[in-house]
Structures are given as structure tokens and as C-alpha cells.
Amino acid sequence: MNERERLEKWKDQIGKELDRVMMFWTQHSLDKDYGGFFTCLAQDGTVYDDLKYIWLQGRQVWMYCRLYRKLPRFHQQEILSAAIAGGEFLLAYACPSADSLKCAFVVTRNGQAVKIQRTIFSECFYVMAMDELWRTTHEERYKKAAEKMMDQIVHWVREDPSGLGKAELPGAAPLNAMAVPMMLLNLVDQLCEGDEDMAKKYEEVGKWSVEKIMQHLQRDGKAILENVSDQGQELPGCLGRHQNPGHAIEAGWFLLRHAIAHSDHSLAQTSVEKFMLLPFLSGWDQEYGGLFSFQDVDGHCPTQLEWNMKLWWPHTEALIAFLLAYQKTRDQRLLEHFEKICDYVFRRFSDPEQGEWFGYLNREGNVALTIKGGPFKGCFHVPRCLYMCEEILSQLLATSNKI
Amino acid sequence: MNERERLEKWKDQIGKELDRVMMFWTQHSLDKDYGGFFTCLAQDGTVYDDLKYIWLQGRQVWMYCRLYRKLPRFHQQEILSAAIAGGEFLLAYACPSADSLKCAFVVTRNGQAVKIQRTIFSECFYVMAMDELWRTTHEERYKKAAEKMMDQIVHWVREDPSGLGKAELPGAAPLNAMAVPMMLLNLVDQLCEGDEDMAKKYEEVGKWSVEKIMQHLQRDGKAILENVSDQGQELPGCLGRHQNPGHAIEAGWFLLRHAIAHSDHSLAQTSVEKFMLLPFLSGWDQEYGGLFSFQDVDGHCPTQLEWNMKLWWPHTEALIAFLLAYQKTRDQRLLEHFEKICDYVFRRFSDPEQGEWFGYLNREGNVALTIKGGPFKGCFHVPRCLYMCEEILSQLLATSNKI
Known part of the structure; x- marks a missing residue:
């Protein structure tokens, strides 16, 4: 196959997969009585728990709106x-x-708080949901809710974290965990789409987020570390050596979108070489294929029990990253990485019977958990990946006659 | 081999294994500068992190004292x-x-708090350490520290949990998690050894703990569930269906020791049949051997990523449970279960090269994490099991001429 045929083949396969995946969620996840979504779904869509995880509620609202609005x-x-x-x-x-604007982590089916985390992530997915809902319905109250929560998050992160309820302890110095500036950068991307006022308002937050993510490039540019000090220095122990290849690659495509939007060629190059290629090459399991969940930069055994399991989301993020990077650079190597990951995910994660992917494989690539959704897996990473890849493939096929 | 020869063979093997295991910890874990122990140890004993987890500090103090005092x-x-x-x-x-008596969960090498959990377990292992240290050194201040902390724990559990720092939330009804009464029962056992005053003081706490553990026997006596309501009713969802076979079996030997001490024949029978045999028979992996980490009583796939991994501690607890049950009943079936688990652990968890067992195997029984110690594994379950089994085997061989 020539390159055009390859891209056409993937676009066709990915588009059909998106339909199958979304069919699973629309058939099984809707709570018609209380609103919101069931996300604890067995392989065949059976609801095995009716708790509602706020991350996943926000993500599914975002996903539904985005697909409604764009496709x-x-x-x-x-x-x-x-x-x-x-x-x-x-x-x-x-x-x-x-x-307080502090969100629960999980609520009962009818909305009573079960657990509150001392982090910002429930709040971040609330912002994504509200902003996308505004773009879809044009109801101003959604936009206001998004902006109010965003400003609260920025305050917690940059001014005063005390509202999050986390005690300050002498042995726990302030930390730059990559998830935080990543989420903020992603939210800036979301809030500023086609909106000059918002782009101006959050320009500095975006710049700050990029700088904070860049602090995770350590060891003379040879490794992405998940946690660094607040000043950007490497930390001692497991915490400091911790690597999460899928997360680094996800940061890569967040950075690349920012670089493209701001015509920042140097940032684009760093995002591809350092945040995508480095963790992909070191995080790919040469023996069984797939991306490891966690690694230790010095080669120690991670203490996380799932370190060598293959999870769905690092692979979806890698697909987006390498296809976007290929679109930007037309570097054949990046398309080959995209195809290698496609081969793995369609063989291992995709479920020909029921739609939506499996989420949790063992190291060898066999299904370890048969659930399709759970406390951390909902209607988000798989359809976001398929939608974004379909969109990029459409653009590639439409804009380039050379292909 | 006749029965006596079998018991002699196991006593010999287990005694030698205890020596090898303790050699590993005495060689590698001592922090000579600050006191306490390193527990993040690689396969060969290399310290890969110097954080000190309070559970593991307390457990190692207990283990060292117990061995010093008894063997x-x-x-x-x-x-x-x-x-x-x-x-x-x-x-x-x-x-x-x-x-406050609230303990940290983990501190830096020199003792600065890094993280505090909103539970009682750091405090429980502190009590075990202090009580055993008193029994070993006869220094009253250790006994006082143990008793003061014990009374605080009982207050938190039975009177007012607010000092633990956990927010009360409308969707999270008060819970009877089996770990809590189990730990209290274990502490009562510890504190009352050969001490009539303490036995009297904590008699009611012991009785209450047994009752609370018994509430976990559900489904007409057919299943042990890890979480029930405060009134002993089954709970909905994953939380209510959650099973932890190793934990149930550990509760079994805590109950059996209590039953023996109180000459309670009915409790002894329940502890063996319901808390040992039920979870052993349903929790043993018929395909690959070993005990599953977690199960769902209705057969749904658990949401814990490690549900089908084989961890060291359920197996050490099962060894203690079945050998103690055999000692009490002389039921051959129980000795056979003990031997079946022995075969598995010596083949899979034991490390012929370095002493101390591996802790984390995949479902198939191959080593998934090469670490010997980490945030949740220290000098405790393996040597406690080997010491207790050696002691029981010695008693069996000494007291029975029939064998």
C-alpha cells in the first residue's frame, strides 16, 4: 500500500471503531432516572456498580458534546x-x-458525596464538561460555571492550595507533579478554542503550564520524570525516579497542540523528540509489545503492582501523539510508530464482540480485567483518541495532494 | 512418609527458611545512623528508597523482639x-x-512526616511494637506507650472517629471494614499475653471485635465479605461484594487463637470452617495455583488491577491458619491444605539466592516485582509465619506421641 492508501485504511477502521465504541456507551451507560452516566460496566455492558465518579461524569459530558458538535x-x-x-x-x-467549589471524587447514583480527593482533577473534568456544553448549547450559565471553576483551580494551584484540604507536612516538600500543569494546559486549550478574550485571559496560565511541564525533562534531556521539585530539580527516591511513559506522551501532544497554536517551532520539536519519542522508545516492551505503565529511570523495579501491565490509555494517547506529530512533520518514522501502536491496540484492546476496549491487559497482552468501564475508565480516552485520529486523518487526506 | 516424618520435614525446612529470611533483614535493613529500618530493599538487599513506613517500622520492631524473646x-x-x-x-x-497520637503513614529517613493516613493502622503497629518491646526489655515506658495508644485507637474506633481526620459524607455510611476489628482482636491477643489485668481490661474489646468480625459472615454462612454496614448488613455495589481471601483466612487464625484462649469450641469451629475453609476453597486458583488477591462474591471481575496476582501475605496467613487449625483439630484435610500451600510458596515465593521471599507474582506464579521489601512489605509476614509454624510444629512433635 502507498501512504495514501494506508491513511485511508486507518481512517476507515478508526471511524468504524468509533461508532462501535460509542454504541456501547449510548446503549449501556445512560442513567435515565437521575441523569449522568453509569461507568462501571462489564464486558457486555451490564452495570456492576452504580456509583458515579466525577472525573468520568465530566469526561463523558465532554465527549458527547464534542462528538455532537464536530462529527x-x-x-x-x-x-x-x-x-x-x-x-x-x-x-x-x-x-x-x-x-466551596471543591468537588467530590465519587457520589452515589443520586448524587450524595462518597469520597473527596485532595486534588484538582474532579474539578478539571468539570471545567471540560461545562465549557464543551456551552459550546454545544450556547447556554451562558455553562460557560460561567466553567470559568468560575477554572479560576478556582488556578488559585489552588498557583496561589493557595489550602482549600484542597491537604495538610502541609515537613517531610513533603511542595512538588511539581506533571499531571497538574498538563491538566491546566489541556484546559487552556479547551477554554480558548476560537475565543480571543479567553485566549488573552489564560495566555499566561498556558505559558506557566508549559514551563512547569518542561521542568520534567531531566538528566540532560534524556528522560521525562513524573515528579520534580517545585523549582524543577530532581527528587530523591522512588518518587523522583518515577516514570509514566503514557503520561509523558500525552503531555507531548498537549505541548504540540500548544506549539502549533503559537507557531512555536522549537517547542514543537521538543514535544516530539523529548515527550513522545524518548518515553515511547524506553517505555515500549520489547518482549511482548505495548507500553509499560510505570518505569524507574534507573532501572529499579517500580513498587506499583501494575507497573508492567498494559493499560488502554497510554496507548490511546500515543496514537494521538504520533499521528499529530506526523501531521506536523511528515516524518515517516512517526507514522510507523502510529501504525505499530494501531496494530497492537486493535489486536489486544479492541473487543470484536461488544464495542469499547478492554482496559487492563497483563504484561503478555492478555485481558486481565474484563470490565469495559470502572472507577477510572469511562467514555473518554478511547473515543477521544478515535475521534481525534479520524479528524487528523481526514485533514491529512484532504489537504495534501502529495500523499 | 508417615505423619511424624512429614511434620519433622516441614519443621526443618521452615526453621532454615526463617534463618535465611532473617539474615536478609539483619544484613540489609538496619539504619545505623537514624535508627529504624530501611524496608525498600531490592532482590539483593540494595536500598532503593530510604523512606520509613510506620507500619513496617512497628512490625519489624515487633518481629525482632518476638524472635529475641521466644527463640x-x-x-x-x-x-x-x-x-x-x-x-x-x-x-x-x-x-x-x-x-495528638495520630501517627504518620510514612516519614523521611530522619523522621519528618511525609504522609498521614486517615486510618488506625500505623497506630496499631505502633502498639504491637511497644508492647513487645516492653516484654523484651521490661522497660515500663514502652508498656505505657502501648496502652495509651491502644486506648486512643479504641476511642477512635468505638466512640469518636473525628480525630482521624476523615470527613463525614452523606453518601458514605459508617462501615464495618473487617480490617478494623481484626486488628483490634490481634492487639488484644498481643496485650493480654500472660497478663491478667490487661486481659480483664480488654476482655470486652475482644468480645466486641469477635462480634464485629462475625458480621462479615454473610449469605447464609456461605461467604465472607470484606465490608458490611455498621449494623452488619450486606452493602450494595463493589464495596459490598468485595472479598479478600487472604484477609478472611488471617481473621480465621486470629479468631481461632481467641477461641482456644477462651475455650470456645463453637467459635473455633466457625473460624476453621467459615473463615479458613470457605475463602481457601473459593480463593484458590484452580488453574495456576495460589490465592487470588481479590474476588467478587457474585463473580464479577474485581476493579482492583492486582485482583488475580498472587501476593506473599495471603499465603503466609493461610499457612499459619491451617497449621494452627490442624493442631487444634487433628483433621488431616487441614494438614493437607497446609502442605499444598507450603509446596506453592517454597516453589514460587522463596528465593534460593538471597533470603526473604518475593512478594508479588503474576497470576501464573512468576515474579512480577523483584523487590523484597517496599511500602507495604517489610520484615513481618514471612518471618511471623515461619516463626509461628516452627513453634506449632515443635509443639505438635513434642506433645503428641500418637504422631
């Missing part, structure tokens, strides 16, 4: 209604206290 | 000195705040 075949009333009911569920129940 | 070949100044230095480290640094 004509998902412009369906059913999808819009479910997204709105999910958004209203978040507005009503995400924040357990009337005095 | 003449461990009656060594080196072991006593290390235990005392560990105890002093705990007295100095376990409680980060002068106003």
Missing part, C-alpha cells in the same frame, strides 16, 4: 440530551458543600 | 539493639503533632 453523524438529539442531563447532574451534585 | 537462636544483642533503636525512632517520630 455530523453524532449530531443526534439522544446524545445532546444525555450530555445535558450529565451536565445538570454535575451542576447539582459535583460540589458537596455550598461554601 | 534462643535469635537471642542476640544485635537484634535487641536494632529493635530498641527502632522503638526509639517510633517514639520520637511516629506522631508528627505534639497534640
Whole structure:
């Protein structure tokens, strides 16, 4: 096959996979009584728990709106209604206290708080949901909710974290965990789409986030480390040596989108070479294929029990990263990495029977958990990846006659 | 081999294994500068992190004292000195705040708090350490520290949990998690050894703990569930269906020791049939051998990524349980289960090269993490099991001429 044929083949396969995946969620996840979504779904879609994890509620609202808004075949009333009911569920129940914007991590089916995490991530996915819901419905109250929460998050991260409820302890120095600036950069991308006022408002937050992510490039540019000090220095022990290849690669495509939007050629190059290629080459299991979940930069055995398991989301993020990088550079090596990962995911994660991917394989690539959704896996990484890849492949095929 | 020969063979093998295991810890884990123990040890004993997890500090102090006190070949100044230095480290640094007995979960090498959990377990292992240190050194201040902390724990558990720092949330009803009454029962056993005053003082706590553990026997006596309501009712969802076979079996031997001490024949029978045999028969992997880490009582796939991994501690607890049950009943079936588990652990967990067992195998029984110690594995389950089994085997061989 020539290059055009390869891209056409992937676009066709990925588009069909997106339809199958979304069919699974629309058939099985809707809570018609209380609004919001069931995400604890067995292989065949059976609901095995009705708890509602706020991360996953926010992500599914975002995903539904984005598909409704961007892909004509998902412009369906059913999808819009479910997204709105999910958004209203978040507005009503995400924040357990009337005095604070702190969100729960998980609530009961009818919205009562079960657990609150001392982090910002429930809040971040709330912002994504509200902003995308505004773009889809044009209702201003969603936009306001998104902006208010975003400003609260930025305050917690950059001014005063005390509202998160985390005690300051003498042995735990302030940390730059890559997840935090990554999420902020992703939110800036989300909030600023086609909106000059917002782009201006959050320009500095975006710049700060990029700088904070860059601090994770350590060891003379040879490794991405997940945790560094607040000043960007390497930390001692397991915490400092911890690597998460999928996360680094995800940061890579967040950075690359920022670089493209700001015509920053140097940042684009760093994002591909350092945040995509480095962790992909060191994180790919040469023996069984797939990306390791965690590594130790000095080669010690990680203490996380799942370190050598193959999880769905590092692979979806790598697909987005390498296809976007290929679109930007037309470097054949990047397309080959994309295809290598495609081969792995369609053989290992995709479920020909039921739609939506398996999430958790053992090192050898066999299914270890048969669930399709759970406390950390919902309607997000797989359809986001398939939608973004379909979009990029369409652009590649449309804009380039050379292919 | 006849039965006596089998018991002699196991006693010999287990005694030698205990020596090899303890050699590993005495060679590699002592922090000579700050007191306490390194527990993040690689396969060969290399320290890969110097954080000190309070659970593991307390457990190692307990283990050292117990062996020093009970087995003449461990009656060594080196072991006593290390235990005392560990105890002093705990007295100095376990409680980060002068106003509270709340312990840290993990501290830096020199004792600065890194993380505090909103549970009672650091405190429980502190009690075990202090009580055993008192029994070994006869220094009253250790006994006082143990009793003061024990009374605080009982207050948190039975009167007012607010000092643990956990927010009450409308969706999270008070829970009877089996770990809590189990730990209390284990502490009562520890504190009351040969001490009538303490036995009297904690008799009611022991009784309460047994009742709370019994609430976990559900489904008409057909299953042990890890979490039930505060009133002993089954809970909905994954939380309610969650099973931890190793934990149930460990509860089994805690109950059996209590039953033996109180000449409670009915409790002894329940502990063996319901808390040992039920979870052993349903939790043993018929395909690859070994005990699953987690199960769902209705056969759903657990959401814990490590559900089908084989961890060291369920197997050590099962060895203690079935040997003690055999000692009590002389039921051959129980000895056969003990031997089946022995065969598995010596083939899979034991490391002929370096002493101390591997802790984390994949489902197939191959080593998944090469570490010998980490945030949750220290000098405790393996040597406690080997010491207790050696002691029981000695008693069996000494007291019964019929064997």
C-alpha cells in the first residue's frame, strides 16, 4: 500500500471503531432516572456498580458534546440530551458543600458525596464538561460555571492550595507533579478554542503550564520524570525516579497542540523528540509489545503492582501523539510508530464482540480485567483518541495532494 | 512418609527458611545512623528508597523482639539493639503533632512526616511494637506507650472517629471494614499475653471485635465479605461484594487463637470452617495455583488491577491458619491444605539466592516485582509465619506421641 492508501485504511477502521465504541456507551451507560452516566460496566455492558465518579461524569459530558458538535453523524438529539442531563447532574451534585467549589471524587447514583480527593482533577473534568456544553448549547450559565471553576483551580494551584484540604507536612516538600500543569494546559486549550478574550485571559496560565511541564525533562534531556521539585530539580527516591511513559506522551501532544497554536517551532520539536519519542522508545516492551505503565529511570523495579501491565490509555494517547506529530512533520518514522501502536491496540484492546476496549491487559497482552468501564475508565480516552485520529486523518487526506 | 516424618520435614525446612529470611533483614535493613529500618530493599538487599513506613517500622520492631524473646537462636544483642533503636525512632517520630497520637503513614529517613493516613493502622503497629518491646526489655515506658495508644485507637474506633481526620459524607455510611476489628482482636491477643489485668481490661474489646468480625459472615454462612454496614448488613455495589481471601483466612487464625484462649469450641469451629475453609476453597486458583488477591462474591471481575496476582501475605496467613487449625483439630484435610500451600510458596515465593521471599507474582506464579521489601512489605509476614509454624510444629512433635 502507498501512504495514501494506508491513511485511508486507518481512517476507515478508526471511524468504524468509533461508532462501535460509542454504541456501547449510548446503549449501556445512560442513567435515565437521575441523569449522568453509569461507568462501571462489564464486558457486555451490564452495570456492576452504580456509583458515579466525577472525573468520568465530566469526561463523558465532554465527549458527547464534542462528538455532537464536530462529527455530523453524532449530531443526534439522544446524545445532546444525555450530555445535558450529565451536565445538570454535575451542576447539582459535583460540589458537596455550598461554601466551596471543591468537588467530590465519587457520589452515589443520586448524587450524595462518597469520597473527596485532595486534588484538582474532579474539578478539571468539570471545567471540560461545562465549557464543551456551552459550546454545544450556547447556554451562558455553562460557560460561567466553567470559568468560575477554572479560576478556582488556578488559585489552588498557583496561589493557595489550602482549600484542597491537604495538610502541609515537613517531610513533603511542595512538588511539581506533571499531571497538574498538563491538566491546566489541556484546559487552556479547551477554554480558548476560537475565543480571543479567553485566549488573552489564560495566555499566561498556558505559558506557566508549559514551563512547569518542561521542568520534567531531566538528566540532560534524556528522560521525562513524573515528579520534580517545585523549582524543577530532581527528587530523591522512588518518587523522583518515577516514570509514566503514557503520561509523558500525552503531555507531548498537549505541548504540540500548544506549539502549533503559537507557531512555536522549537517547542514543537521538543514535544516530539523529548515527550513522545524518548518515553515511547524506553517505555515500549520489547518482549511482548505495548507500553509499560510505570518505569524507574534507573532501572529499579517500580513498587506499583501494575507497573508492567498494559493499560488502554497510554496507548490511546500515543496514537494521538504520533499521528499529530506526523501531521506536523511528515516524518515517516512517526507514522510507523502510529501504525505499530494501531496494530497492537486493535489486536489486544479492541473487543470484536461488544464495542469499547478492554482496559487492563497483563504484561503478555492478555485481558486481565474484563470490565469495559470502572472507577477510572469511562467514555473518554478511547473515543477521544478515535475521534481525534479520524479528524487528523481526514485533514491529512484532504489537504495534501502529495500523499 | 508417615505423619511424624512429614511434620519433622516441614519443621526443618521452615526453621532454615526463617534463618535465611532473617539474615536478609539483619544484613540489609538496619539504619545505623537514624535508627529504624530501611524496608525498600531490592532482590539483593540494595536500598532503593530510604523512606520509613510506620507500619513496617512497628512490625519489624515487633518481629525482632518476638524472635529475641521466644527463640534462643535469635537471642542476640544485635537484634535487641536494632529493635530498641527502632522503638526509639517510633517514639520520637511516629506522631508528627505534639497534640495528638495520630501517627504518620510514612516519614523521611530522619523522621519528618511525609504522609498521614486517615486510618488506625500505623497506630496499631505502633502498639504491637511497644508492647513487645516492653516484654523484651521490661522497660515500663514502652508498656505505657502501648496502652495509651491502644486506648486512643479504641476511642477512635468505638466512640469518636473525628480525630482521624476523615470527613463525614452523606453518601458514605459508617462501615464495618473487617480490617478494623481484626486488628483490634490481634492487639488484644498481643496485650493480654500472660497478663491478667490487661486481659480483664480488654476482655470486652475482644468480645466486641469477635462480634464485629462475625458480621462479615454473610449469605447464609456461605461467604465472607470484606465490608458490611455498621449494623452488619450486606452493602450494595463493589464495596459490598468485595472479598479478600487472604484477609478472611488471617481473621480465621486470629479468631481461632481467641477461641482456644477462651475455650470456645463453637467459635473455633466457625473460624476453621467459615473463615479458613470457605475463602481457601473459593480463593484458590484452580488453574495456576495460589490465592487470588481479590474476588467478587457474585463473580464479577474485581476493579482492583492486582485482583488475580498472587501476593506473599495471603499465603503466609493461610499457612499459619491451617497449621494452627490442624493442631487444634487433628483433621488431616487441614494438614493437607497446609502442605499444598507450603509446596506453592517454597516453589514460587522463596528465593534460593538471597533470603526473604518475593512478594508479588503474576497470576501464573512468576515474579512480577523483584523487590523484597517496599511500602507495604517489610520484615513481618514471612518471618511471623515461619516463626509461628516452627513453634506449632515443635509443639505438635513434642506433645503428641500418637504422631
